[in-house]
Structure formats: structure tokens, C-alpha cells
Amino acid sequence: MEKIRHDLRLSETITPFGVGAITDIRGESLMASDTSWWDAKFAPEISCDRLMARLGAGVLRQPPTHSGWAGKETPALPYWRFPEWRFCERCDRLSKLTGRKKGKWDNRCECNGLLVPMRFVAVCKKGSHIQDIPWFKWMHRGRGAELSEEVRLCRKYNEIRFRKVGSHGEGLDSLVVKCHGCGNSRSLSELVGKGALQRDGIRCVGRQPWEPEHHSEQNPCPHPLAAVQRGATGNYMAERISALDIPEERPQSAELVDRVRGHPFFGRMVSDNGGPQSEMVAGWIAEELETTTEVVRAVAEGEQSSSDDMLLDLKDGEWAAFVKKTQGGRDSRAGDFVVDGRSLDEAHGPKSLLEKVRGIGQVQRVREVRALRGFRRYDAEAALVRTDLGPNQHRCPTYPAVEMFGEGIFLRFDETEMAKWEALFDVQNRASILKRERANLDWASKRLDTPEPRYIALHTLSHLLIRRLAFESGYASAALQERIYANPDRTDRTAGILIYTAAGDAQGTLGGLVRLGEPRNLISLLVSALEDADFCSNDPVCIESDSQGASQLNLAACHGCSLISETSCETGNRLLDRRLVLGGNDVCGLLEGVLEEVRTVPVEG
Structure with missing residues (x-):
């Protein structure tokens, strides 16, 4: 893996280009790895108690960032090239090979043509996994018994090409993968049909592109694959959560419960336990506190026994804080x-x-x-898929966050x-x-x-x-x-x-x-x-x-x-x-x- 520097806005590292998303930069297609690959030394921790109360155990960390010129040791986010399969826009050669120029990875073919990522990838329908389509394997499959022995046994891995055939119209029929070794070819229209990958024996590997191969051996995935365009919006649906950093205020109803419980007559009402005096005393309390007897009786019966029950989500505390502020001038x-x-x-x-x-x-x-x-x-x-797939994902996961x-x-x-x-x-x-x-x-x-x-x-x-x-x-x-x-x-x-x-x-x-x-x-x-x-x-x-x-x-x-x-x-x-x-x-x-x-x-x- 080589460090290649590209610039993203800090907020974009959460969404739309967060962990697991495909990012197109300067002709390259890259995918961000999970937070277990981050260097925590360069990912400062962010504090927000209200948000962590919702997420549970874990830590919020800001993605490593830099401004201005980036040096060799500048902290940055790790990205993986995905998909690995690319074709040359000049000679049409299709491969996963990446050349080197002056000791660095180069995004050009041997003929000096620019390498372009393939437009289709395979996505797991239920497991949220994503992987390359094995183009060599796919191109030598299909049509069952019609395939000759020469096609089925072909090993010319460096002879496949991806090109457009003008005589086939403008749709997927015109986009063809062909092997110059055995002569077999298939159009991309055969790729997108229902169950097409399953019929060709292509199964989900059960992992994300940056995860090691042995992970899929330990966690096989039984779900089918679907061939989709690399830039489809459904390939990445982020689940983001946010919280305003405000002083958590107690809702007015919780304060009312405390006032009712603290009233001098409240004990007399409770001791009467629904008797004739309790209704009269409840009316006294309600009149003095400017509420209803139904609310007072509900408190006595324990229906609002805990004010913490009012803080069911983040918005409850925010609403109470905003109401207090708007009333304060x-x-x-x-x-x-x-x-x-x-x-x-x-x-x-x-x-x-x-x-x-x-x-x-x-x-x-x-x-x-x-x-x-x-x-x-x-x-x-x-x-x-969680943002932390490392060994500490269950004990203390790291969540990407920005303030x-x-x-x-x-x-x-x-x-x-x-x-x-x-x-x-x-x-x-x-x-x-x-x-x-x-x-x-x-x-x-x-x-x-x-x-x-x-x-x-x-x-x-x-x-x-x-x-x-x-x-x-x-x-x-x-x-x-x-x-x-x-x-x-x-x-x-x-x-x-x-x-x-x-x-x-x-x-x-x-x-x-x-x-x-x-x-x-x-x-x-x-x-x-x-x-x-x-x-x-x-x-x-x-x-x-x-x-x-x-x-x-x-x-x-x-x-x-x-x-x-x-x-x-x-x-x-x-x-x-x-x-x-x-x-x-x-x-x-x-x-x-x-x-x-x-x-x-x-x-x-």
C-alpha cells in the first residue's frame, strides 16, 4: 500500500465519502477503510456526552486531516483502490495489474494509456458486502454446454479486452469483454439479468475490499450477488447520527412532577389511596400549581414515577433547552x-x-x-456494517466524527x-x-x-x-x-x-x-x-x-x-x-x- 495524497473536506469524510464509500478522485476510484486502520495518534478524540449516551460504548474520533502541502509523514486517511479491475482507454486491455513509474504506483498502462476503473461491481443483496466482478472467470462462463473445451480451459489472463462495438447499438449490448486467446466474448447485457452471477458460479466473498482474505473463510456469506454500476447511490447508504452540544434541560413535565411530589399536601393524597379526600386534595394541588387533577392523580399512581423516562431521545433534551432559551430573552x-x-x-x-x-x-x-x-x-x-471492523469493535469501537x-x-x-x-x-x-x-x-x-x-x-x-x-x-x-x-x-x-x-x-x-x-x-x-x-x-x-x-x-x-x-x-x-x-x-x-x-x-x- 502506498500513500497517495488527495484532498477532501473534513465533513465529507463522514458523508458522502465516509468509511466504505467509493470516492472518484483524479481518474481513480478509491474506497475508505474502517477506523481500525486509522492511526489514533493523528485522530483526535471528540467529546459529546449526549451523543455517546445514544451510541453506547466507544469513542468519537475526528478523521486525520491536513491543510496545505502534504509531506511524506503527513497524517491522512487510508484508501483502497476499488475496483481493482481497470481497462486501458487506448489499447482496451482489461486487468488488475498496476504499473510502477520511477518507484511509484502509476495509473497508466504499458502503452501509456490511462487506466479507467470498470463501471460494474458486485454487491451482496443482504450482507452489504462489495467486491470486484472476476471478469476473466465471468467472460469464460455462460451458455453451458455450448462452450468449447478451448474456452473452458483458457488461461490467457493477459489477453482479455473491454471495448465498445458500434454495430451493436448504444446499450449494454455494445459493451463487450473479449478474450483474444480463445476468441470467446460476452456483452454486459448478460451481466445484469436476475440471478446472472449465480448462474455463472460467482459467489459473495463475505468481506469488504480492505479486509484480509482469511476473513471470508471464517465468515462465509450465503446471500446472492447483484451486478450494479459502480456509482449507483444504493452502493452506499450511510447511517449518520448527530447531536447538538447543549446543556441538557429537564422537560417541563418532569419539573411539574417534582413540584407535585414536593407539595405539602401530596403525602395526604397518597395516604388516602383513592379515597374521598384524595380527589379533594388533588384539586387543591392542581389549582395551586396551575395544572389538572388528572396530572396530579397520575403522579400519585406512579405513572410518571421517573423523570428520566421523559428523555427518550436526543430531541427531547434539545426541545426543552430551546424552549427555555426562547423564553429567556x-x-x-x-x-x-x-x-x-x-x-x-x-x-x-x-x-x-x-x-x-x-x-x-x-x-x-x-x-x-x-x-x-x-x-x-x-x-x-x-x-x-459498523465503521470499526477491528478486534475492539464490540468492546470499544471508534466512530468517525466531526464537530x-x-x-x-x-x-x-x-x-x-x-x-x-x-x-x-x-x-x-x-x-x-x-x-x-x-x-x-x-x-x-x-x-x-x-x-x-x-x-x-x-x-x-x-x-x-x-x-x-x-x-x-x-x-x-x-x-x-x-x-x-x-x-x-x-x-x-x-x-x-x-x-x-x-x-x-x-x-x-x-x-x-x-x-x-x-x-x-x-x-x-x-x-x-x-x-x-x-x-x-x-x-x-x-x-x-x-x-x-x-x-x-x-x-x-x-x-x-x-x-x-x-x-x-x-x-x-x-x-x-x-x-x-x-x-x-x-x-x-x-x-x-x-x-x-x-x-x-x-x-x-
Whole structure:
């Protein structure tokens, strides 16, 4: 293995060019190895307690990086050349051989032609393995008994060529692998049929390209292979997890539980054990603490016995922290989580919009840690390959991670208005379409949020706002990220959006989003985003659709109106619907009436 220096942005080493991904650089096709190959001395550890609480045992490490000119001993990530089979663009020779020039590996043939990686590779359908197609073996197989003895026994390994035959059209039939030793040839159209590799006796080796060969002998893989194009998106599906580095706040419901338990009359209510006095005492406690008797009785009965049960995932703690910040006004504290809470009292805009928004937070500074947990290939339900395949993978695995510093806008919606809208029959009926589609896909039910009406509406609104912010903030839409807080099943119901940008190679950003988080600017941007979404270049097909996008997990949403970069969306551009935002066709939208109010101009008599 020789060190060949190429430059990648730090964030790209997590996704899309993380462990197990194919990277095309300067005519070469390379694949990143797992973290057990890293030199830990040059991979600094990153701290994020909230993220490690989710991942479990292990350590977060930043990939080895460098800036400027790279020397011989400069720390770097190890990459493997994959696929190994390449053909010469000048003489068409197909081989795995790599020449050397002046003692270094050279990407040129003996005839000085450039070596080009083969466009097809073999991917395991369920095991997430990937391997070269053994072109010599494949080319001398097929057609069973029709093959002559000369073809079956051919050993002319250096005589195979890959070329295009113009007389066969423009499809895969025109791409032919031919052996000049025995004269046999096959077109690539014979490669991509169902079960083609199995019929030719080609089996999965059960390992990743950088793993040693003895690994497959210890772990044979029984799953079939499929021939796919080297650059197909399904060859690498990264499973990334991220967390905001914020002070974990206890949800309001947990604080209420503590206040109820600490009330002087609480012991009398519990001792009565459901008797006539307990109901009366519960009413006293509820009135004094400004809550309901049902909540007080639930605490007494032990239904909310542990406040830790409220922190079910990363977003619960983040939501509680953002709510506290938005209620606190200007944030004068220093650190990596600075949010100025803004009131809508002085904001001007459509009443139908202002009554839905509860508060705005200008996120002056936020730190996010992103980690790569693993990846899958070919099928979203295939086995997850961990980022650490070394001997310590179960005891203390290493996860590639980067820390990002940036800014953003937090938008909190009124829970009363949200619950009232969400309870409408037509709204529930519309959302049930996506619920059924999600339930039919095993991977989606495990990895995607439940498409409750509030989630679909806020998720779609987030996309619309990101598209609009790209025109106003100075950031490209691909540089913006979203985080949706929309869960009606928690004791502390959530209904909010965080749109932020973060850079891994800088200590902050330029303030473009924070400026637009001013209430007067943000309300205007929301109206503009709704106006943009009201007209789609694919209408009326788009607005009337109830089945679009990847895995049919979108309703009225397409590239003309609602979709953004998949790296910016937390669900990969799924679970979107404009109609649950704008309304129409017997469906009441969350922000229905806003555009009508804006466009209504009073006529002076």
C-alpha cells in the first residue's frame, strides 16, 4: 500500500465519502477503510456526552486531516483502490495489474494509456458486502454446454479486452469483454439479468475490499450477488447520527412532577389511596400549581414515577433547552449554545400566521457533533456494517466524527393551535396515507419518524423555508440543515423547527441566518416561502398526488416545490406534503388562509 495524497473536506469524510464509500478522485476510484486502520495518534478524540449516551460504548474520533502541502509523514486517511479491475482507454486491455513509474504506483498502462476503473461491481443483496466482478472467470462462463473445451480451459489472463462495438447499438449490448486467446466474448447485457452471477458460479466473498482474505473463510456469506454500476447511490447508504452540544434541560413535565411530589399536601393524597379526600386534595394541588387533577392523580399512581423516562431521545433534551432559551430573552452567556429569545408582540404580518407561531430563537452559536455509525449496501434492509471492523469493535469501537460550529433559527409553534388543527378528520385522513406506506416498509418503520400530521406539515414547511433562505442568507441550500421537533405522543408535546448551518473547518459562520431570524424578517420569509410553494412547475399533477418520491413516501411534494438536498434533510426527502401546509382539495392546511389574507387588499371607497 502506498500513500497517495488527495484532498477532501473534513465533513465529507463522514458523508458522502465516509468509511466504505467509493470516492472518484483524479481518474481513480478509491474506497475508505474502517477506523481500525486509522492511526489514533493523528485522530483526535471528540467529546459529546449526549451523543455517546445514544451510541453506547466507544469513542468519537475526528478523521486525520491536513491543510496545505502534504509531506511524506503527513497524517491522512487510508484508501483502497476499488475496483481493482481497470481497462486501458487506448489499447482496451482489461486487468488488475498496476504499473510502477520511477518507484511509484502509476495509473497508466504499458502503452501509456490511462487506466479507467470498470463501471460494474458486485454487491451482496443482504450482507452489504462489495467486491470486484472476476471478469476473466465471468467472460469464460455462460451458455453451458455450448462452450468449447478451448474456452473452458483458457488461461490467457493477459489477453482479455473491454471495448465498445458500434454495430451493436448504444446499450449494454455494445459493451463487450473479449478474450483474444480463445476468441470467446460476452456483452454486459448478460451481466445484469436476475440471478446472472449465480448462474455463472460467482459467489459473495463475505468481506469488504480492505479486509484480509482469511476473513471470508471464517465468515462465509450465503446471500446472492447483484451486478450494479459502480456509482449507483444504493452502493452506499450511510447511517449518520448527530447531536447538538447543549446543556441538557429537564422537560417541563418532569419539573411539574417534582413540584407535585414536593407539595405539602401530596403525602395526604397518597395516604388516602383513592379515597374521598384524595380527589379533594388533588384539586387543591392542581389549582395551586396551575395544572389538572388528572396530572396530579397520575403522579400519585406512579405513572410518571421517573423523570428520566421523559428523555427518550436526543430531541427531547434539545426541545426543552430551546424552549427555555426562547423564553429567556437576550442570551448574555458565553459558550457553544447561545440563543436569543424573541417575542412576536412587535411583529407585523398576517394574523392567521402570527397566531400559530409561539416564539422565535436566534441561534447565535451552536455546536453539532456528527458521527458515522455504519452503512448499508444495495438494500435499505441489508445488514449494517459498523465503521470499526477491528478486534475492539464490540468492546470499544471508534466512530468517525466531526464537530461543527454554526448558527441558526429556531421556530416554535403554538401547541393549542397545533392540536386543534391536528384533530381534524381530513387532516388525520391525509396523514394516514403516509402512515400506511411507512408501515409497509420494514426499514422505514424502524428509521423514519411516525408521519403524524404535525410532523409532515412542519417538515414540509422547513423545506420551503430552506429553499427561500437560500436566496436571502448567503448560504446555499445544501449548506443548511434541519431538525424537526414534532411529536404529539410525548408528555411534553413538541412542535418546532430548527434550521441551521454548521462548518467543520471554521470556528463559526457569518451571521446571515441570525439576521434573518429577526421577527419582522422571518415572518416575511415565511410568507414568501408559502407563495413559492403555492405554484409548482409540476402542478396540477404534484398538488393532486398522493404517491411520489423515494419509496412513495411523499404526497404533494416534488423537486419543483419542496425537495432540497438529501444531505440537508433528516429523512432523505421523505414524509412531505404541501397540502397539509397550504390546504386545498378538502384538506385543511396548517397555514391555510395566510396567503388569502396577504393577497386581500382593502378597497378604499
